Amino acid sequence: MKVCFWGDIARSLKDNTGGGGQLQIALLAKALVRAGHEVAIIDYEISEDFVTQDGIKVFKIKDWNKGIPVVRSFTKRLPELYNILKAQKADVYYCRIRDFRHIIAFWAARKVKGNFILGLASNLDAMNFKDRFKYHHKVSRGSLWAVTSGLLIELVYPYLLKKADIVLVQNIEQKEVLHKKNIRSYLLQNLIEKSEKIQEESPDRKDFIYVGRLDKRKGFSEFFKIVSETPAQTFKIIGRPDDKKSRFYFEKLKEFKNVKLLGWLNHSETLKEIANSKALISTSPMEGFPNVFIESWSYGIPVFSLFFDPGVIEKEKLGKVFNGNLQELVSAINQPIDSSQYYNNCKNYVSQNHLLNDSKIKEIDLLFTSIKNPN
Numbered sequence: 001m002k003v004c005f006w007g008d009i010a011r012s013l014k015d016n017t018g019g020g021g022q023l024q025i026a027l028l029a030k031a032l033v034r035a036g037h038e039v040a041i042i043d044y045e046i047s048e049d050f051v052t053q054d055g056i057k058v059f060k061i062k063d064w065n066k067g068i069p070v071v072r073s074f075t076k077r078l079p080e081l082y083n084i085l086k087a088q089k090a091d092v093y094y095c096r097i098r099d100f101r102h103i104i105a106f107w108a109a110r111k112v113k114g115n116f117i118l119g120l121a122s123n124l125d126a127m128n129f130k131d132r133f134k135y136h137h138k139v140s141r142g143s144l145w146a147v148t149s150g151l152l153i154e155l156v157y158p159y160l161l162k163k164a165d166i167v168l169v170q171n172i173e174q175k176e177v178l179h180k181k182n183i184r185s186y187l188l189q190n191l192i193e194k195s196e197k198i199q200e201e202s203p204d205r206k207d208f209i210y211v212g213r214l215d216k217r218k219g220f221s222e223f224f225k226i227v228s229e230t231p232a233q234t235f236k237i238i239g240r241p242d243d244k245k246s247r248f249y250f251e252k253l254k255e256f257k258n259v260k261l262l263g264w265l266n267h268s269e270t271l272k273e274i275a276n277s278k279a280l281i282s283t284s285p286m287e288g289f290p291n292v293f294i295e296s297w298s299y300g301i302p303v304f305s306l307f308f309d310p311g312v313i314e315k316e317k318l319g320k321v322f323n324g325n326l327q328e329l330v331s332a333i334n335q336p337i338d339s340s341q342y343y344n345n346c347k348n349y350v351s352q353n354h355l356l357n358d359s360k361i362k363e364i365d366l367l368f369t370s371i372k373n374p375n
Contacts, residue, residue, distance in 0.1 A: 001372055003032050004090035006042035006081070006105060007097065010050075010058050013041075015267045020291040021097040021121040023267075027191040027356055028094070028364065029056050035365035040088050042081070059084065070148065082108055090114050091372045095160075096168075097121045100152035102160055115371050118164040119188075122288040125157070126169070126177040165371055170289035171310045186367060192294045193356045205301075207234045207260070208333065209277035211270060211292045212284075214250060215242035219283030222306060222326060224249040226281065227259060229330045236260045236277065238270055275299040278337055279319065281329075284308055293318075298350040300343035304329060317345045 005025050008018050012026035029039045033054045040057045044064040051057050061084055067076050081101065085093065085108035093109040095102040096119035109116040120126060161167060161178070167185040169175045178185045214220045214237070227235055240263060241247040253259050262273065274280065280296040282305040289310045293303050302319035306329050309321040319342065322329040354360075 001092065001369065002038040002040065002088065002090040003029075003092045003094060003368060004040045004042065004085065004088045004105075005029060005094050006044075006085060007095075007099075008043060008045045009041050010043040010046050013052055013056065013058070017267050019097075023291055024119075024121075024190055025094070025096055027193055030054050030193070031191065031356055031361045031364045032368065035361050037365075037368070040090065042084055042088075044077075044081075078104055086111050088112075092117060092368055094119060098125060098153050098157060100149060100156040103156045106160060106163065115165040116160075116163070117166055117168060117368075117371065118160050119168040120170060120174050120288060122286065123171075123174055123177075124286055125288070126161075126174045171312075173311060174288070188364070188367065189353050190289050190291060190294055191356045191360065192291070192298055192350060192354045194298055194350075205276055205278040205339065207236045207277050208279055208281050208304075209236045209238070209274060209296075209301075210281050210283075211238045211274065212290075213242050214239045214246045216245060217284070217286075219285055219306065220246045220249060222283040223281065224253065225326060226283070226306075226330055226333065227253065227256060230333050231256075231258060233333055234258045234260075235281075236262055236273055238262045238265050238273060240264055271295060271299075274301060277301055278339070279304050279333075281333075282306065282308065285324075294350055294354050297346035298354075300339070300346045302337075302339070302342040302346060304332060312349070316349050318342065318349060 007022065007025065009022050009025050011018050012022045017023040017026070029041060033039050033056055040059060042059050042061060044061045046058065046060045049059050061080055064077060064080070066072070078101065082104045085105055089112045090109070092115045093105045094117045095105050098121065102118070106116045161183055167178060167183055168188045169178065169185045170190055172187065175185050175187055210223055212218055235258060237253070237259065241250040250261070253261060265273065274292070274296050280292060280301055280303045282290070282293070282303060285307040287308045287310065293310070296303055297318055303313055304319055305313060305321050306326060307324055313319050313321050320332055322332070
């Protein structure tokens with residue numbers, strides 16, 4: 001069986017991931033190759049075709065960045081994307097991360113009589129426009145491309161949810177929302193490939209850690225308030241500010257003696273910092289199933305989440321959820337944390353549910369094979 005992906009994915013194959021969704025696509029591609037399937041990735045950010053050590057074939061899109069911005073998307077990019085996707089003649093086309101251009105992959109799949117899978121990257125993907133406006137559009141940067149793309153996504157995505165041969169979800173809440181809309185889905189938990197190179201230095205971890213985009217959508221202003229009210233604690237921050245307000249807070253944090261601003265780090269460096277932290281702090285109001293949660297748990301590190309719980313933090317005792325109550329989170333940070341109460345729970349949970357091992361590869365193999373051959 002041949003499976004085709006597209007997007008800015010190649011970096012995630014080389015320890016330089018551009019985001020959680022891209023990393024999950026790369027890990028899924030690895031799982032399928034190890035199960036014996038042919039995998040092709042179409043990537044618009046590379047200059048040369050290549051094949052990974054696993055055997056994943058990665059293809060460039062010629063002259064992707066030539067032409068007039070925005071205009072070239074419709075006069076050149078979309079036709080070229082369609083042609084190269086169609087030329088793969090894949091049995092299954094898989095798309096993830098909100099993008100109106102997934103309609104091109106859908107058309108290519110139907111043209112070559114292949115199947116189309118849509119993977120959700122956030123709870124917002126399953127929700128209604130009102131929620132998406134509140135948690136995404138309202139707090140996103142309003143460039144011409146962002147507005148154009150956002151409008152097209154709102155037109156295309158509901159169609160793809162209904163027309164996909166199956167929708168893959170990350171958590172039970174997504175599955176329940178889609179069930180109410182009579183949309184067939186399958187819960188495929190996010191993957192992690194544990195690196196044996198990352199060493200945990202000491203159980204006596206001192207710093208809290210904050211990882212990801214530093215912007216309004218991720219609640220960076222709330223995080224600034226948390227740091228301001230916990231001067232006795234120390235924090236590490238991985239990421240770069242992504243909007244004007246966040247840049248202001250980022251500059252202010254340079255004045256704090258209890259804060260280390262680590263900037264952007266590659267994936268291995270990020271994992272090392274996570275592995276040697278006290279707890280991960282999350283202030284994002286809306287997610288799907290953050291990779292950084294799983295990565296933290298894989299090293300026995302609990303998650304303290306101001307808003308979001310993918311349905312397992314409280315249930316599996318993997319940290320604490322504060323339901324938007326910032327003062328309760330501040331209080332918890334200021335209290336001593338007994339890491340031993342979380343350590344084994346976190347590690348066992350990841351090992352049983354997310355680790356890319358033989359059992360998980362078999363599950364993915366059976367899922368994709370059943371989609372290609374439903375009978």
